[in-house]
Amino acid sequence: KLSDDKKKIIKEFLDNAYLQKIEPKAVVIYKRSALISSDENKLRITVDKDFKAKKYENLFNRDGVIEILPGKCIVEVKFKNYIPLWLKEISGAFQLEEYHGSKYCTSVEKCYNIN
Secondary structure: OOOOOHHHHOOOHHHHHHHOOHHHHHEEEEEEEEOOOOOOOOOOOOEEEEEEEEEOOOOOOOOOEEOOOOOEEEEEEEOOOOOHHHHHHHHOOOOOOOOEEEEEEEEHHHOOOOO
């Protein structure tokens, strides 16, 4: 059950979205694999790949689907206390790069030919 404070925040968000006519512009489509540890560190690794996007219009129509971030995968690591040593070693061995971006923003840019 939501607290009154959370209900107020949600209402404020929805009111602002309505007043400012905020609406989605793109749909992001990708495949995700998730690994979750059961130890106290609560390590969670997700691997996203096969990124595609389309304009939000005609949501269920597959026309206009385009590929974004071709050949890339995004590995996201979350943990409670520490990054395990084995994960640091794998990151180095595969020369993983940090990605500071948004799949959604990249989708909007590609769908609307921005940049």
